[in-house]
Amino acid sequence: MPAEEVSAAIALRARDYSESDRIVTLLTREYGKLTGIAKGARKSRARFERKLEPFAHVMLYFRRRLNGQLVFITRAEAAELPQFRVDDDLARFALGSYMLELAEALTSEAADAAGAYAILTQALAALCRRSASPAIRQAYELKMLAWAGYGLEFARCRTCAAPTEAGDHQTYFVPAHGSVVCLRCRPTVTAAAVRIESRSAAALARLGAIELDSEAEASRADGALVIARFIAGVLDRRLRSVEFLDSVLSP
Ligand SMILES: [Zn+2]
Numbered sequence: 135m136p137a138e139e140v141s142a143a144i145a146l147r148a149r150d151y152s153e154s155d156r157i158v159t160l161l162t163r164e165y166g167k168l169t170g171i172a173k174g175a176r177k178s179r180a181r182f183e184r185k186l187e188p189f190a191h192v193m194l195y196f197r198r199r200l201n202g203q204l205v206f207i208t209r210a211e212a213a214e215l216p217q218f219r220v221d222d223d224l225a226r227f228a229l230g231s232y233m234l235e236l237a238e239a240l241t242s243e244a245a246d247a248a249g250a251y252a253i254l255t256q257a258l259a260a261l262c263r264r265s266a267s268p269a270i271r272q273a274y275e276l277k278m279l280a281w282a283g284y285g286l287e288f289a290r291c292r293t294c295a296a297p298t299e300a301g302d303h304q305t306y307f308v309p310a311h312g313s314v315v316c317l318r319c320r321p322t323v324t325a326a327a328v329r330i331e332s333r334s335a336a337a338l339a340r341l342g343a344i345e346l347d348s349e350a351e352a353s354r355a356d357g358a359l360v361i362a363r364f365i366a367g368v369l370d371r372r373l374r375s376v377e378f379l380d381s382v383l384s385p
Contacts, residue, residue, distance in 0.1 A: 140195050156171070162194060168194075171205075225383045226265065229270065233257055271383070296316050337351050
């Protein structure tokens with residue numbers, strides 16, 4: 135039998151399976167994203183009670199199976215890990231749920247995701263300390279995209295490197311390049327581009343650069359839409375939690 139392994143992990147999703155089991159997807163610090171079966175989880179309160187619900191931050195003990203994707207989850211303990219309480223506020227719960235879903239969508243099983251685990255941990259901690267805001271959402275999106283290899287450039291024009299200043303002029307986001315170009319360079323770019331206000335681009339540049347728990351102004355709706363569309367393009371679908379989130383937290 136494979137040896138028991140252990141890692142800190144955040145539960146992303148959980149569902150009942152058969153009469154007594156649960157299937158849980160977690161983002162672990164050590165082993166990337168894992169999906170496992172917790173045998174008897176619906177009955178064994180001592181080993182699993184509430185510890186495998188979404189948002190739970192646990193030390194996860196598991197064994198790999200010789201065949202098959204699912205690991206066997208043997209136990210889960212909250213230990214000394216910080217817990218994320220998001221269910222006392224609708225906007226916080228909506229943004230937290232979206233954070234979990236985006237983390238799941240941008241990671242893959244059996245690939246290192248220590249960076250994504252760190253970003254998710256910081257983002258959930260920031261969300262619990264402060265109220266839900268478009269700024270936290272946008273900062274999280276930019277950092278997760280950067281971790282996944284889609285670092286977006288809003289700070290300067292990709293062509294002439296002129297800095298994006300928060301003025302009244304327009305700038306253009308080019309999804310194919312993941313970066314902005316200035317009004318003057320726009321005619322030299324053949325790829326499709328979306329116009330956004332330079333102040334929105336400047337806000338996104340700042341949010342992408344600062345720590346997740348720092349206070350910063352969010353981009354306006356045009357910048358938020360650019361990121362939302364870029365994410366939908368990367369994933370080739372819309373996340374389930376987006377509509378609910380947009381209905382309780384508008385930019
Ligand atoms: Zn330029």
